[in-house]
Every structure is written in structure tokens, then in C-alpha cells.
Amino acid sequence: METYCSIILNNVSVQQAGHLLLDHISFTLNAGEHLAIFGASGSGKSLLAQVLKGSLLHTGSIEYKRSGRPAAPFVAYIPSVHPLENYVAAVKSGATLTETLLHKGPAADVTNWLEKFQLTPRAHAPITRLSYGELKKMQLIDHLLGQPDILILDRIFTGLDVKSRTVLHKVINLLATEGVTIILIADRHELPASITHFAEMAGGTVINYAPVEKLGFMKSVLPREPETPLPSLKKAYHIGPLIGMKQVSIRSGNTLLLNNINWQVNNGECWLIKGHNGAGKSTLLRLINGDHPQAYAQQISLFGRKRGSGESVWDIKRRIGFISPELQHLFDRDISVFEVIGSGFFDTIGLFEKLDEAQALKVKEWLSFFSLQDKARHLMTTLSGGERRLVLLARALIKDPLMLALDGPCQGLDDSQSAMVVRLLERIHAETGMTLLFISHYEDEVPSCVKHIIELENGHPTLYKKIARPAFATSKKYTLTHRVL
Template sequence: MISDYPKLRLEKASLLYKSTQVLKDISLELTPGESLAIIGESGSGKTSLAKLISQSAYPTSGEVENSFRTVFVSQQDHFSEIAGLASTYYSKRYEFHDYENPMTVPGFLQQLFKRLGNEQRSVAELELLDTFKVRYLLDRNLMQLSNGERKRLQLIAAILEEPELLIMDQPFTGLDLAARVQLSELLRQLNKEGLSLVIICGKREIPDFIDRVVLLKDGQIALEGNPQQISASNQRNPMINSAIAVDAILGQEPEYFETIISMKDVNVQMRGNPILIDINWEVKQGECWALLGHNGAGKSTLLSMVTADNPQGYTNDLILFDRKRGSGESIWDIKSRIGYLSPELHLYFMRGKGVLSSVPGISTDAKPYSTLSCLDVIISGYLDEIGTVSPSTPHQRAVAYSWLEMVRLTKLENTLFLDASLGEQRVILLLRALIKAPALLILDEPCQGMDADQIDYFKGLLDHICSSKHITMVYVSHQADEIPECVQKVLVLEKGKVIENGPRKKV
């Protein structure tokens, strides 16, 4: 029998961070078997509240009591550090050599079994691999995993800890539709069996079995009720139309090329495993494409060929910006024409000392990641620096500040990137991709962590930029409602092969 006595209680809990009020007077309770969703705008304090609940952070004032055995699944994983690759450069995941021995998925799970005191358990007999449909990952290493695959492995590891309370920060981000349904059903079943749940998610992602929803605003509980009551409330706060402002910031139109991308029978393997198989794809100037496919379909690897991060681009029939790959162009020639954002790139801004332009062996006087402000991160887009920023010009800082003004985030100008909320960080990285008005925008799951208003705003912004400036775009998303209207062509991958290539209306 499940007790009604609360095992989690917050009483007027407040949290200050660097003299900033992050949470104020939070009072709530959770009983065994109860489920709670926490929603709110980016920067409203959702992750900070989850940290208080999990007791990975402690209140400045007030009380937090938690007698649950608790596991907190953060939005960002730490697999790169676990694999011993915390200081490697961004393109390293595509460049493993025979003499290297990166940590495998079975090796990671075996380490987890050992830590949990169940060293004799067989990885091959782990049923959760079938539940999440990732048994095929047993022949992969951690650094080869796509964003969605990493998320599912993260959740498997959490469930193996056998928590009484499972806290998940944005668990559905990065998962394809089928995986989201599977996860929701699994959580429903676990909750039915008595597991208490706290889920941080968007208003549109609240599972239908959730008992209670808390809406945060400016670090305080603005609304509390069941999902139906919260859905009925209208908390929309649309951002302003910035078409005129963005035209002034972007300036002149990008450099013209007839063919942005051309692939003919492109094949990519990693450690003998085929990742891309006979890919044929052509992108002309001004076209906007959606790149779709299930987790592990090969989307990230395909993009790595375009961004010059994958050395197998030299061994394939690949044309980028009207030049055949390997005909004398440098990596910088390619990257200088691309504005890029991905979940993996986000991870590289969150760890290590940062690297200059993704290239090993370069020494630099640039500021490392731990001292980068949000303005610095936007400026780093000029030179394609990842986790660092070289000394900037007054003009570059003025343009970066104009972008912050346009999205109403000037408060973050001098805030350390690491101290911004994950949703705010994703907005900052999107501005980084836009700052040099690139010929090609590659946006891989750009809306992860953003609230609904931010998503709608940036969809409109991208529609305007791509139509008025003739910028070419490749957009990756598992959520159909996040894809901008300007996207009129679709490439769909399945198990490394193209299964659809044509107009959006027909796919």
C-alpha cells in the first residue's frame, strides 16, 4: 500500500546564486507514487528546483526534506568525460584510430553494474536494451552515439539505479516520436508500480498520466494544478516581431554559390560498420531542407560531411560551395560559410578547456570556456571557435549585443554561459550560428530546452531570414511543429539510407 505521507517537502525554500534570486519561497510536497511536472519559461528556475529536490543544491533559506532514494537525470549527459575524452576536440568523434580504445557501451554498463554491486550481471541479458530498442548499441562506443541514443542510454542507467524518486530534466528532448511514446509508456508503468516522478518539460510535452503540474515564473510558483487546469490557463507572452531589426543586424546578403551541397553515392563507415550508404543529395542556393530520421539513422554523420568535421569527406564524391572536397579548399573556407548548432556542439561549450576551430594541436591565447560570457559565446561564431573566444573588435561586440537586444536577453551580456539556463544557452548558440550571416545554416535540434514562446519566435525569425536573405538552411528536428514554414524540401534517412527525398508536402 502506498503511503499518503509526503517523503518530499519544501517549505519556503529560496535559492540565491551569485547574489541573484533564482528561486523564492517554494513550497510543495510529494507523496510516494505521485507524479509532478515542472514547466515554465527558460530561466524560470526549473532545473534549479530539480537540484533542490534532488539535494544536489541546498536552499539559501527555507527547508527541503527528501527521504526518497533519488536519481536525477540531467538534460546534459557526461559520457564524454566518462569515456576519458573530456579535452578532445570536436571532430574527434569521427576520427577514432585502430590504436585507440575508447569506452564501449557494454563497458559503460559493466562499470555501472560494478558500482551498483552487481558485477556478475550480464549486459547481453539487460531487458531495458529491448525496451528502449537500443540493443544494437552493444557494438558502439560512447562517442559514436547520436544525441537521441545518448539520451536513451542515460535513462537506462538511471532506471538501473532503482530509485524511489526519479527526476528527469527534459527527458523527451532529442528522442524521435516512437522513442518518446516508448518512454512515456515506460514512465507510466513505473509510476503505476509506485515510482515517484518529477519531470521538467515543456507545456506541450506533459505526459497524460501526470498527477500535478507546477508552473514557475521568475523563480516562483505562478500556478499549480492538474494538467487540465494548467492547459486551460493562457500564459502566452509572444516575443516582438523583429523583422526590421534582424535585417539591419545581418546586413548584406551572403556570398552566392550555385550548389551548396552535392553528394553522389556517399558512403561512410566507422570501425567497419556502415553508417551512411549510397547517399545522393543536392542542395541549391536558397533552398531550405528538413533532415529527418529516427535516432541513429545517420543524420549527425551526414552533417559532419558538410561541416568538414568528418575526414571521410575526402574519399567521397562531395561538393561543398561549388568546390569538390579535397580540391585545395581548407576546413576554414568551409566553416566560414556555415552557421552551425547541434546538441553535441552544446556539450563542447559545457566541458574541457575549449578548442580553437575544432582543430587539434592549435595553441591560443583565447579565453577558455569557464570564463566565457554569453556575449563571448555569440562572438565566437565569427571565427567558428568552440569553447573559446579570441579578442573581439568593437564592431563584433556591438553586433552581438544587438542580437541580445532583439531577443530580449541583454541581462545575459556579462553572465557566464555556464550560469545561464539550458534554454537560454540554446538561444545564445543559435545567435552564434546567425552572427556572421552565413551562406548555410545547419540547425540540428535547435529548439531543445527552449520554451514554447521562444520556439515560435525563432521559427518566425528563421522564416524571415531565409526568405529575405536567401540563406540556405538544413534543419533537423523530431518535432514536426518545430520546423519553420520556409522548409519546403525533405530528406529522410533510415538506417543510413535515403528513403525519401523531395517536396515537404509529399513526404
């Protein structure tokens, strides 16, 4: 590996369709320094990353120097999108994790990185059977096999469990000692020890650039939210259990994804579904949402009816508001924000029916509630990752569901948006009694109304528990920086 590069930005601006998206950004990251980029959702962080990668036209200049001389470093950028978006051919061919990575590097290097990321047991699994967190690790290994000089990571910790985040911190810190310049888009609470500087962005420009030690003297103050009335939601009431599972086991080939699940969720209960990446959490939610074909061969009852007793998948979906990391990936690139939210009335991936007047009004109410009314006709792909997640939450709530099944609802949100969503879910439960199933790898993202836990390990339930928890009045996630050595 060669010596570190320095990066000099001078009045970098990006303008599209008459809109100034990045506004005269200037700073210097010296050789051996590593940068974290902070900012609210939509502040321009990912646009700046694309400029540094060289994939977005800009004015102004970016210089790379090594030992004082002009350089042309290899820049690797991992965007904050669903990992499978860049592996269409591998998905179609049914390629395994190892087969996919061997296209980018020698077998010895692939084996080495799989071991470092603790993915060796999954080496021969088809990538379509990897969890979201495992796919994120694969995506990172893919880029590391190219031996980049500069590595830009956009929300790389999103979707990773505690153990995986710790491993990733160690890998990032190791790379930073081996000549790789690290540029990390993340929140302040998840900062590797190797980061030396931070850039805070707002409105498309850098408003603060300083050594990372100065973070401890900054106050992370959340905006005070007015108690805006919720758009009208019906009381979520159902007689009898909403979910009943007896000895449920799900296989994929020779892999046991779920093993002997016995679980009942009663009306109004709020559950946290815990487990490491690949433990079976998302498979469990897919069974509930009617998206898994093996559900019909299992002893599963939903809303008082056994699966396969005559109900359609649409009968199930209309009672469940559902969010997952994969859902955002399914929508067509040409669909508008208004259409995505409106599709929630019909549980379709796209809007194929005209909304009546009452439905259109309700979409507008949720757009206003999330301060997205000015982006109603924007394409979904033009929104920031955080804004897209809020759109999906509005889509899940638009039909007055009996239950919310949320797989990482705060993924992609900045700290203030995450806090807002947590408080929103607490309000919804308090005002409607809506049942909640919640997956998160951050305890501080879990609403205080959650009083039950089911924990999975390699598909097997290791814990069913009712808990007593205080409300998260002062959440450590939203205060000072947490660094993992």
C-alpha cells in the same frame, strides 16, 4: 520497490551572490502523485530539481515521508546536459554501451532495460558512436539501474525521435505504477499519462500548483513579439549548387553510418533532414560542416569546390552557420556569453582574437535582439539551457553565412522561445534567401520555408522530396497538452 514517498516543501529559497534564485517555494506532493514542472527558460525549474536532489544549498525545509514517517529516499536526477559529460572515463577507454552500464547494475537488468528501450542492436557499440538520442536513453538506464525512489527528469524528451518518445512515455508510466515518484521538467505538449499534478514557475517561484486536469482550462498564450528589425545580414547569394554528393558512404568500423547518398542542395533551398535516432542525420551535417575526416575520400562538393581540392576547413566553416547539441558541450566553462557569440566570426571554440569595433557592435546587436544584453559578461554555464541555445544561434548568424545547418536548434527552448526561433528563421530566409538545413523530431518546429525533405533510415536515403506546405499559423505544439498513453 517500497511504497511511494510524499514530498513537502516549506519556504524553500536559494540565494547566490546576493541574487534570490528561488523564492519561498511551498507545496506538497502526496504519495502516489507525480509532478510536471513548467515554466519559461530561466524560471528556476532546474534549480528546483537540484534542490530536490540535495545538490544545491537552500533555506527552508524539504521533508520526505513514507506512510507518515520520515524517510530518506534515493533520489535520481538526470540533468539537461549533454549525456557524455558524465561518462568521461568511458569515452577515454572506448567502452561500449553494455560495458558502461554494467558498472551500474547486473547483466540481467542491463539486458532487460536495453530491450525495453529498443537498444539491443546497439548493445556492443562504443558510446562515442551512439547518437544523441541513444545517449539520452543510456543515461536514463544508468540511473534506473540504481532503482530510485524518486526520479527527476529534466527535459528528457529533448533530442528523441517520435518512436523513442513513445517508448519513453511507456517506461515512465510503468515506473509510476511500480512505486517510483516521477518529477518531470518538460513542456505542456509532451506529458505522460501518469502525471497527476503540475507546478508552473516564473521568476524563481511557483505561481500555479494544481491537478493536471486543470491544464485543459488554461490558455497557453504566446507573448506577442514586436517586429524587431534583424541585425544587419547580407543577402545569401551563390552561383551554382551549395552541396553536391554522389554515392557518398561513411563507415565507422563495421558500421555503415551513411549508405549511397546522392544529394544536391541549390542556393536558397530549405531542407528538412528526417530520420530516427542513429539514422545518420548528424553525420550528414558533420560532412557538410567539414568536421568528418572521411569527407576527403568522398565525392562531395561544397560551394562549387570538391572536398580536398585545396580549400581549408575554415574556408568551408566561414560560409556555414552551425548548431548541434554537442557544440554547446565544447565550450570552456570560463567563457562568457559575449565571447561565445564573438567566436562565431572565427569558427573557434573560444575567442582568441580581439574583436574590432564593428564586430563588437554586431555582437551587441544580436545580444539585444535576443534580450540577452544584461548577460553579455555572464559565464555561459550560468545561463539556462534555452538561453544557451539562443547564444549559439547568435554565434551561427554573426558571420553572415550562406547556409545555416541546424541540428535541433529548438532543443532546450521553452514553447515561446521555440515559436520565436521558427519565426526568426522564416524571416531570415525571406529577407536574405539564406539556405537552411534543419533537423528536428517535431514537425511543428520546422519553419514554413522548408520545402524539401531528405529522410534517412540506418544511413540509407529512403526519400528525397519537394513538398508544398502551409505556414504553421496555428501550431498544435503550442496549444493544449498532448498526452501519450
